[in-house]
Amino acid sequence: MPAAPRSQFVTITxxxxxxxxxxxxxxxxxxxxxxxxxPADQGLLDALTAGGGxxxxxxxxxxxxxxxxxxxxxxxxxxxxxxxxASWGLLQRREWGRxxxxxxxxxxxxxxxxxxFAFDWLMGDLNARAGFDPGNVDPLLANLQAAMxxxxxxxxxxxxxxxxxIVWKLCTPAVRAEFH
Numbered sequence: 001m002p003a004a005p006r007s008q009f010v011t012i013t014x015x016x017x018x019x020x021x022x023x024x025x026x027x028x029x030x031x032x033x034x035x036x037x038x039p040a041d042q043g044l045l046d047a048l049t050a051g052g053g054x055x056x057x058x059x060x061x062x063x064x065x066x067x068x069x070x071x072x073x074x075x076x077x078x079x080x081x082x083x084x085x086a087s088w089g090l091l092q093r094r095e096w097g098r099x100x101x102x103x104x105x106x107x108x109x110x111x112x113x114x115x116x117f118a119f120d121w122l123m124g125d126l127n128a129r130a131g132f133d134p135g136n137v138d139p140l141l142a143n144l145q146a147a148m149x150x151x152x153x154x155x156x157x158x159x160x161x162x163x164x165x166i167v168w169k170l171c172t173p174a175v176r177a178e179f180h
Contacts, residue, residue: 006093006178009169014091017101021087024080031073059125061118079104095179102167109163116156120149 065072086104089097123145127134135142169175 007175010090010093010175010178013166014087014097018084018087018091021080021084025077025084028073028077028080032070032077035070035073059122059129061122061125093179098170098176098179102170105163105167109160112159113156116152119152123149 082100083104086097086100090101091097126132133142134145
């Protein structure tokens with residue numbers, strides 16, 4: 001049985017993703033090195049938790065981020081490594097590469113949407129803790145926050161659509177025939 005012709009879509013997608021993944025790996029290694037080399041500055045965290053002089057403590061969600069920063073950096077680095085491996089498998093037309101790439105795209109879309117909701121919740125939580133209503137300060141500030149929320153949700157939606165379109169294309173019979 002002759003091999004299916006190789007589509008430009010798969011080749012270009014794989015090369016672009018591999019390049020982005022390698023940049024992510026290098027950036028992750030640099031971030032990890034900076035994190036490991038920096039001393040644990042409890043004074044900075046104390047100043048932040050005291051609200052920087054405002055008397056308002058940081059929300060527990062931000063404290064959790066500070067407490068788990070090393071783990072979050074490691075997870076980011078690992079996701080870049082997984083994307084590089086899946087992209088290489090995609091480029092080599094391996095079925096495990098196609099499947100892994102699809103899983104990473106779907107997971108990335110879901111995490112992006114979850115991140116948008118988390119950011120929106122965090123902004124509301126910060127405003128509530130501070131007793132702050134942006135509309136009382138300046139209607140333009142309230143409009144700016146609303147526009148920022150809409151932009152975050154729009155970006156998450158666009159990423160979901162793009163990832164969904166790539167997943168759909170990778171699942172078409174013509175593209176699936178390229179993989180072994």
